[in-house]
Amino acid sequence: MRLAEAWRVALDALRANRMRSGLTMLGMVIGVGAVVILVALGTGTKNEVQAQVEGLGSNLLLVVPGQVSLNAAPAVSRLDQSDLDAIIRIAGDRDRVAVSLTSGENVRAGNEQVFTSLLGVLETTPKVFLRDVRSGAYLTRTDVETGRRVAVLGSSVARTLFGERDPVGQQVTIAGVRFRVIGVFAPLGQSLGVDRDNEVHIPLSTAQRLLATKRVDAFAVKAPDAQTIDRLGRDIVAELHRRHPDEEFSAVTQEQILGVLGDILGVLTAVLAAIAGISLLVGGVGVSNIMLVSVRERTREIGLRMALGARPRDIGLQFLLEAVLLTTIGGLLGIAFGVGASLATAALSPVPAALTWWSIALAFGVSCAVGIVFGVVPAQRAGRLDPVVALRTE
Amino acid sequence: MTSDAAIEAIDVARTYALDGVSVPALRGVSLSIGHGEHVALVGPSGSGKSTLMHLLGGLDQPTSGRLRIGGRDVAGLTAAEMAHLRNATIGFVFQSFHLLSRTSALDNVALPLVYRGMGARERRERAAQMLERVGLGHRIGHRPNQLSGGEQQRVAIARALVTEPVVLLADEPTGNLDQATGAAVLELLEQLNTAEGVAVVLVTHDREVAARARRQITMRDGRIVADTAVVDRTASAGAPDAARADHAGPAGGHGTPTDAGEDRR
Structure with missing residues (x-):
């Protein structure tokens, strides 16, 4: 089967179950949206702090008693x-x-x-x-x-x-x-x-x-x-x-302050993104679940396609593409939602938000990956069906 | 000589494992179906005719014995190779039509060509021609639920023949149709059998349906118990049929073709 044909079949299948496809995508929309928003807020905060430290002036050396480190009490x-x-x-x-x-x-x-x-x-x-x-x-x-x-x-x-x-x-x-x-x-x-x-x-x-x-x-x-x-x-x-x-005394430069602050905010951003990532995982499980239901529902169709000459990999590809389509469409909507929410947050509150291309590209990449990872098991199950049994299924 | 047959089975057995117990469904069946033949496969339920049908259609592999479909031994073929073999040599018609409900008649008919990697344009051209052949040229854009049962089965027949298979396997093709519609569908099959030279194998337990075939294979308890020629009511020439009866037997039947030119290839 040609790839373009497989995409069309997958899209048709999603269209046939609009409500279900929409709800399954919603999980991805929320997960991807959350990642985009939190990364934007984390990056925005980091940029702002950076700008402030740099805004103090150039070539500054700050001299304080004690050591400058995260866990030292102020001296x-x-x-x-x-x-x-x-x-x-x-x-x-x-x-x-x-x-x-x-x-x-x-x-x-x-x-x-x-x-x-x-x-x-x-x-x-x-x-x-x-x-x-x-x-x-x-x-x-x-x-x-x-x-x-x-x-x-x-x-x-x-x-x-x-x-x-x-x-x-x-x-x-x-x-x-x-x-x-x-x-x-x-x-x-x-x-x-x-x-x-x-x-x-x-x-x-x-x-x-x-x-x-x-x-x-x-x-x-x-x-x-x-x-x-x-x-x-x-x-x-x-x-x-x-x-x-x-x-003890410490003399720290702006670069060193930026480094320390950058590390703190970087960790913070990563932790937030990871928490958002969990919702992406939950969305992925939802996709897997709905694809298993879809395979079961369409067992007869699978049997027919096999009888007409579909190879196991044709069937597997069809279901894998369906899962990937679910997660990427959900992912794109999630990106749109995340971008919109980030811009709105930046405009309506003092919290800064900075959208970066890498976070959007990453979110899209993760959406595809979620579709592949969580679509593989249902796709394999579909491809491995025995045509005789599948045709007989009511 | 035997490789001329569309399908040839030699001492084919199929055993199913059910909870560790071997249940034999076919216990050594030999038969040969020649190009262009019209065969009815009859027998009570549980006689093994469905199992035999699945084997002849390349949907399943025998536990033992040799099976050649379109001249190719199925032993050791992978699922993908079996799929390719089915696509190239077999057309299926099912009792419940098995059409994709959200898809137009045209695209239903074109479906097997998708798995040949054929482009959409050529696929649709061929499917349209085939729908024309089964008398549904005016219905190509209709979905199955907009068609009557008889029309749906005609779409299924067009789908089975669009790949120009060697054998058309029809499993109770009239089972879901009223008598008049069923008769029309059978007439269409017979017409295509003659015109296209495709061998038709009908599984049925309707005696009247079986009686229309020119050869009748009867099964019981996983064995062929009778393989006889039927007096052909439609064919004008009686002589070939008489000759045919001599060859009829469990291991024979590949002998006399209706279309000698077709068989000699």
Whole structure:
């Protein structure tokens, strides 16, 4: 039998049982759709995180106490002002070094109040990280050296406290101390459901006094170029280690952060896809089941075709193609459904979705494979029927 | 000489294993069916005529003995080779027609040609010609449920003959038809038998149907108990039939052809 003929026969058989074919396909539609959606969401999240890390600026080195690894508890910092001076010396330029002392604090203005991340920083922050001020100005070196009570607000803090009014020149109260607002950041948006605009920058010295501490939590150093970044990291870690022999320090690059985050999100995506894959498996079992029913129902037809000269492989091929047709049509509908749902999710919610050609091609390939794998047993059973017995079947 | 026969069986037996017990359905049958013959296979149910029919049609293989279909020994043939042999040499007509219900008369008739790998165009041309031959040229687009029983059986006959087989095996072809329709179907078979030179083997327990054949093979308990020529009511020439009777016997019967030219090939 010619292959084109076999396809036509398989298609006819599916058309003859529209309801049943449709329900069987539904299992595949859901399975394939789920895989496409979850891979799209996983990839989208990964892309977004990647964009954010890269959006911090280029050739960044983050210096933190302790080790950077998935299962290490965050270390308490013993770094202080003198370490900062040492790092500035190694970096060669104060403008290449940013620093932070972080605390969660309430910020009030009039009757409005918001809980926010308070960061004690140097005036160098916008030179190290890509961070734009929308109105007013950022902190100055004088602000930092004289410990002025001035603050730069994140855009959502500004909106919560002041609504549509310009906060520049207004007063806010942070941990019971009054500050003057000198600037507002341009919005960054959300990432993974966290509002990145909910933060307030004040001079490091002011923050240390406010929080009654001398510590510094983390440094960021901007290397002049990609070639020197690793060497700079080693030098800084060595110097810090010399100054604090009992402690460990880590200097990580954006690439390393991306690598770690990418691994986490990659595993997450794979786990989600595997869970969706189970529904694909269930869909495949449904196909197998319905094909066995179909073989039984059409035993007489099989007997007739054999009497007329169909070889076992002609019969087997006919049923295998029928199964493959079920799963691939279901798969294509599932891809359409998954693509539509992914686009809708991306459009209607903050969850990002990124469709990739490989995931769609994979979903289609898996649909074909499911048809072959789950169609083989019914097809063999059909092909091995004894024509005499098959013809006699009622 | 014997290879001239359309089908030849020598001491063929077929035993079925049922729960470990061997049940003999055929106990040594020898017969030869010549090209263009018209044979009725009769006998009570359980006599083995269905089993013999399946063997002659290449649907089954004998447990012992030799069986040649269209000059080819079936011993050791694979299922695929048997399928090819059936497609090339045998046409089947069944009591319950066995037409594909969702398929037009034309495509039903063309179905055996599908398994020859023939292209759709040629297939349909041939099927249309064959439907014309059985008097259904005006019904080619109809589905089986739009046709009467007699018409359905004509479609089945066209399907059996479209491959130009050596032998047409008909299992109770009139069993599901009323008398008048059945007679018309038999007439068609006889006409095609004469015109196309295809051997026709009818399995029946209708005496009247059997009486129309020119040779009658009677079975009982898995054996052939009689193999006789019947006086031909339709043929004008009586002499060949008389001569034929001499040859008739369990191992013979391949002797005199109705169409001598056909047999000498």
